[in-house]
């Protein structure tokens with residue numbers, strides 16, 4: 001069965017009734033099939049216009065779940081979104097960025113998904129829609145592990161919301177891979193720093209991806225940076241203990257030891273980059 005609803009209302013009903021699988025840009029969906037044919041019902045949400053677009057309300061900026069990485073790159077977003085734009089530029093290739101969506105990246109929940117740390121460093125929340133209504137949960141709680149999320153099978157990720165208190169934060173995203181383009185991350189780091197009028201860090205948000213089953217915020221380091229002057233040399237504040245929660249794996253791309261060292265260097269560089277951007 002193949003269904004292509006045109007409204008979110010139709011889409012959640014189609015999903016609830018068919019117990020099918022959601023198809024959006026298809027850039028994770030089809031590769032995951034390998035040689036297998038599609039057997040489960042497919043709910044193709046690519047015609048649901050209300051899942052598109054980026055808009056600001058009083059204290060939030062909301063991106064529809066079907067917003068593509070290209071649309072994020074193309075949008076006139078405030079500087080706090082520079083890290084998210086840098087992540088968007090890293091998702092596959094230009095062709096992939098034109099069809100691949102933010103919700104697909106978050107729901108596929110690969111440990112190497114570029115969008116997850118970038119949106120975690122923006123304190124993003126996800127909205128999940130179903131026939132029983134909407135619920136909103138922090139992205140940091142939504143992703144549970146490698147390809148595991150809190151999404152129920154009857155839910156569509158309809159939107160991603162970022163608080164506007166971060167819109168003027170200094171923001172950076174750094175990805176390390178074994179080559180420059182079309183590469184799966186060895187490690188990646190996203191950082192957003194809110195700097196007060198005295199030049200001190202009022203709020204730090206730091207997330208590391210590809211170094212544990214799901215991206216992690218470095219809460220202890222974030223706390224320790226509060227009140228610290230946002231000056232060059234800030235990277236020296238990063239200690240190994242701040243990355244203790246990471247649990248990287250050995251795989252074909254890198255060893256666990258290398259990943260952890262690389263993550264520390266990327267955190268240091270991301271902080272320096274934020275300070276430079278803020279000055």
Ligand SMILES: Cc1cc2nc3c(=O)[nH]c(=O)nc-3n(C[C@H](O)[C@H](O)[C@H](O)COP(=O)(O)OP(=O)(O)OC[C@H]3O[C@@H](n4cnc5c(N)ncnc54)[C@H](O)[C@@H]3O)c2cc1C
Pocket residue numbers: 021022023024025026027028029030031045065066090091092093096099100101102103104105106107108112113114115151155156157158182183184
């Ligand atoms: C060649 C290639 C290179 C890539 N490189 C990168 C890379 O460098 N970095 C990176 O992070 N990713 C990369 N990807 C993965 C992929 O492009 C992204 O994860 C993309 O954002 C997925 O979005 P999509 O719309 O294509 O999702 P789909 O493939 O349509 O869906 C992915 C999963 O999410 C579910 N889903 C989709 N939308 C929703 C929704 N609104 N609500 C609930 N569930 C939903 C689907 O059921 C499916 O399980 C690459 C993929 C390819 C093919």
